Amino acid sequence: MEYKEAKNKFVQTWGALGSQWGINKTMAQIHALLMVSNEPVSMEDIMEQLQISRGNASMNIRALMDWGIVYKEFKAGERREFFTAEKDLDELAVKISKERSKREIKPALKVLKEVSSIEASQNEEEKHFVEQTTKLYDFVLKADNVLDKITEYKDNWLARLVVKIMKK
Amino acid sequence: MEYKEAKNKFVQTWGALGSQWGINKTMAQIHALLMVSNEPVSMEDIMEQLQISRGNASMNIRALMDWGIVYKEFKAGERREFFTAEKDLDELAVKISKERSKREIKPALKVLKEVSSIEASQNEEEKHFVEQTTKLYDFVLKADNVLDKITEYKDNWLARLVVKIMKK
DNA sequence: ACAAACTTTCATTTTTTTTTGAAAGTTTAA
DNA sequence: TTAAACTTTCAAAAAAAAATGAAAGTTTGT
Numbered sequence: 001m002e003y004k005e006a007k008n009k010f011v012q013t014w015g016a017l018g019s020q021w022g023i024n025k026t027m028a029q030i031h032a033l034l035m036v037s038n039e040p041v042s043m044e045d046i047m048e049q050l051q052i053s054r055g056n057a058s059m060n061i062r063a064l065m066d067w068g069i070v071y072k073e074f075k076a077g078e079r080r081e082f083f084t085a086e087k088d089l090d091e092l093a094v095k096i097s098k099e100r101s102k103r104e105i106k107p108a109l110k111v112l113k114e115v116s117s118i119e120a121s122q123n124e125e126e127k128h129f130v131e132q133t134t135k136l137y138d139f140v141l142k143a144d145n146v147l148d149k150i151t152e153y154k155d156n157w158l159a160r161l162v163v164k165i166m167k168k
Numbered sequence: 169m170e171y172k173e174a175k176n177k178f179v180q181t182w183g184a185l186g187s188q189w190g191i192n193k194t195m196a197q198i199h200a201l202l203m204v205s206n207e208p209v210s211m212e213d214i215m216e217q218l219q220i221s222r223g224n225a226s227m228n229i230r231a232l233m234d235w236g237i238v239y240k241e242f243k244a245g246e247r248r249e250f251f252t253a254e255k256d257l258d259e260l261a262v263k264i265s266k267e268r269s270k271r272e273i274k275p276a277l278k279v280l281k282e283v284s285s286i287e288a289s290q291n292e293e294e295k296h297f298v299e300q301t302t303k304l305y306d307f308v309l310k311a312d313n314v315l316d317k318i319t320e321y322k323d324n325w326l327a328r329l330v331v332k333i334m335k336k
Numbered sequence: 337a338c339a340a341a342c343t344t345t346c347a348t349t350t351t352t353t354t355t356t357g358a359a360a361g362t363t364t365a366a
Numbered sequence: 367t368t369a370a371a372c373t374t375t376c377a378a379a380a381a382a383a384a385a386t387g388a389a390a391g392t393t394t395g396t
């Protein structure tokens with residue numbers, strides 16, 4: 001396998017993986033492309049390499065910047081904008097965790113708290129509902145706190161976690 | 169808020185959360201419904217409560233059983249089948265981790281290994297590609313191992329993890 | 337062996353998500 | 367201030383994913 005083929009395979013695979021985790025394919029592909037580029041890439045290049053339209057490129061780059069994992073770069077003497085991806089994987093994981101927590105987990109927690117707080121009657125069915133949603137709330141809250149803690153370590157949290165977990 | 173409203177809100181929210189994580193909405197809703205039911209539920213009931221077709225119900229229940237998080241139950245003297253969800257949240261997390269690892273992470277690792285093993289020329293661009301994909305491979309491998317380890321603890325891994333992580 | 341009571345399958349339809357591309361907007365240099 | 371060089375927006379089109387429902391399949395009781 002030579003470089004071009006490998007790069008393409010990587011971009012495709014990363015895109016597919018993204019969509020299995022609720023991230024749109026193009027967004028994941030753009031990210032993949034930027035991850036393995038040693039130089040900032042222009043929108044024109046992204047469009048060409050991924051064969052996508054200007055609008056699509058623009059919107060997905062914007063989304064990646066909103067996630068804080070892609071940055072604009074300016075090159076001296078160049079009018080157009082270039083983009084780079086966050087390449088430090090620890091940093092990347094931290095940012096993704098933070099965003100998903102903020103956008104998805106926190107709102108879900110709010111609902112879980114609400115629904116687990118209803119006045120349960122004698123009814124077995126209702127009692128079970130309250131019990132189960134309460135457990136779920138506690139569980140999700142704990143999991144979310146783990147994410148928060150992870151972001152505090154910042155550097156190499158995964159390696160540290162591995163060490164801790166591995167020693168039984 | 170009374171029970172029925174709360175239950176509905178929970179099912180809707182769980183469904184929405186599912187789709188943000190790459191799980192189809194109905195599948196997540198069925199799971200939600202079964203999670204908070206104290207009794208096994210028939211397909212008929214699922215169809216009615218979620219207002220979905222028989223085919224849809226059948227296929228998504230099947231998918232949930234393939235994930236190992238929903239079980240068939242037989243009631244004495246009843247012809248039709250009933251379903252229950254895994255209600256132990258630790259067990260649920262373990263099963264989901266295992267499946268996602270098997271279905272998504274392992275295949276991605278294979279590709280990462282492949283593409284990071286190309287013969288890199290002198291070319292800076294190619295060198296960077298190999299370097300970056302190698303780092304990614306190591307990172308994903310470590311993360312996947314964490315998932316594996318988690319499944320070994322089985323009981324209350326999250327609580328243990330919290331303790332470990334919390335004490336700085 | 338039959339038929340009633342169910343469940344599964346899958347071609348077709350519907351819904352949702354993503355992409356396109358042209359018009360509108362912005363920035364910069366002269 | 368103008369216009370060239372870009373980027374963003376968003377209504378419409380296309381593509382992808384999910385849902386339907388009727389026919390086929392299966393199981394069970396008699």
